Amino acid sequence: MTYPDVFQGFGVGDAKKWSTPTLVEYAPKPLDSNDVDIEIEYCGICSSDLHTIKGEWGQLRRDDLVVGHEIVGTVVAVGPKVSSLVVGQRVGVGAQNLACLNCNRCQDNNEHYCITKNVSTYNKKFPNHDYFSQGGYASHHRCHEYFAFPIPDEIESKYAAPLLCGGLTVYSPLKRSGCGLNTTIGVIGIGGLGHMAIMLAKAMGAEVYAFSRSSAKKDEAIKMGADHFIATGESENWNQELTDKFDMILNCASYISGITLNSYLSILKVDKFFVNVGLPCAGDVYEFSPFTTISNAAGIKSSKLGSRKEVLELFELCAKHNIKPWIEEIPINGKNLSNALIRLDKGDVRYRFVLTNFKQFFSS
Template identity: 35%
Template sequence: MITTALSATVHGQALHPTPIARRELLPDDVDVRVTFCGVCHSDLHALHTPPEQGGIFPLVPGHEFVGEVVAVGSSVIDFAPGDPVAVGNIVDSCGTCRMCHAGQENFCTEFPTLTYGGRDRVDGTVTAGAYAGRYVVRDRFVYHRPTALDPAAVAPLMCAGITVWEPLRTSGVGPGTRLGVVGIGGLGHLAIRLGRALGAEVTVFTTTPAKVADAQRLGAEHVVISTDDGAMEDARSSLDLILDTVAVAHDLTPYLRSLDLDGTLFNLGHLGPVRVQATDLLIGRKRLASAGSGGHRWTQDLLNFCGEHGITADIEVLPAAEVNTALERLARGDVRYRFVLDLSSLHEPRQ
């Protein structure tokens, strides 16, 4: 099957419409017409990584998307043509390892197949992402999308949302939990909303005083300016759980010190090397953890919860033709809080 995608043929090239091939439907495949796809910092990173450093080109980004089912393989029973669906950054896994059996396909011991830049488990080709008119994906990694929500604003839930949701759920966040969120961006603004909806008392850490009102609008009960030493001292030992969503390298020490006895800091935004003093963990028996993406169980759980509570991302929708503008603005931090591409211009005429 041929579809139109937004592709960079070589490193450093702007994205442009290009015909690409999708595999023919296998028995457990779902063919999705992509309507909206979020623009993630991971897309920027992939586009900016040269081949000599592991970059893969040609490259079609996009790994948080929504759409509707066009067709299904012969063994698919959970989806039918016309169904509204959502797909995230994993489109396959081995299905046989301990993690897959536990519903944690995101931790597949043979490594999950990524929505783009991964290795197709069937034909060995490099996967091309969802900045495209169509996507073919294994049914296990397609999710029922709540129809009451704005579909464009659902798309970022499939990456930014699930990244914060799985640690919230597995940590048992609920009424009485004192939750901290570091940073108010694509991940952070959803962490605030979801934490508050779970019943937690939410404290937000930000370097930007201008974001105080926005943090409160999103549901934060307390906002701490992290550059204010006095405010950080007042926050010491005050929280049970912290989700750090900042995407650049930074000192984790002040946030570890903000945890109470047996508290946990999830480092979610920056996945590079970190350095901590063992005593900052020792005093108070604190834990440093991380998480990424989500397995099938928690991803559908997130969508169901958001449908019940009316939770979506704050987005700015741009047409597919403005994809390079979206990427340039994202690189400057000029978005609150997620760009989403309208990909309708890439669709083939309906039969």
């Protein structure tokens, strides 16, 4: 149960050196009774990874921080009380590694909002160990079995990876907002999150509007399934004919510049929400007038990740509708990872990087 003794990964210890992760070795935390070890084969690159290693969401908690939380691999070891997984099984891990699983939130399929033992996949301290979590740009990953999800045979591993954070992050608020037939959903930001939101909302039966600052991504958004495309930067009055139109507007952009919150709030139906999932730098704030929502009681909220139940539902939906995130495969090595992070920082990705060739690189 000690296999493997040492993991390898690409770590960052200084936010000023975010674009040049270096190969490091580190011991995993002790294998708890319900833990599994996963030999990694694929890992998506998420904007959260970039925000973290650039220090935009807070301090790097260790000098060899390995990020990455869209992990797909094979179970290679299990703790003595593991009951849901077996060695050799293909699984995925998203942005969460641990929760108490006993509190009211956990018992109500809200374990991603657990406030007792909520441990992120990287850069978070485990409550019972003097250990800060390490992510998926690595040879292996160790986590609680509850947060390792069996992947249906119909979904290829390279497409499953982006679903584990990006896909789940948009699916959860879509599902909880009642996305389906006879609903109209707006998606802001046609990027890593937004392109999956369009595909998922359409598969769930909604009429989908894609919002972007320019028309540059219009044709691609339509191919993804958007019924309508609005270039907000090309018309000052783009919202005037959309009053009382939307059952939810999902903001997937990782910026707030150019987003006129008052305009989006004004086109929601009564008691509906503008939901943030694409988070900007920690210090960025929105501005809006309370008078904007006095006529429709619209609200603003954020959504984080999703539950295990929702992950499994998401997999079923993608398998049924053959939903495949738009990806660019990047064989993992130092140079390729550096280039991918720099390109992501510039917005030069259509629409999700997925790291591959882990076994070959790590000689596992």
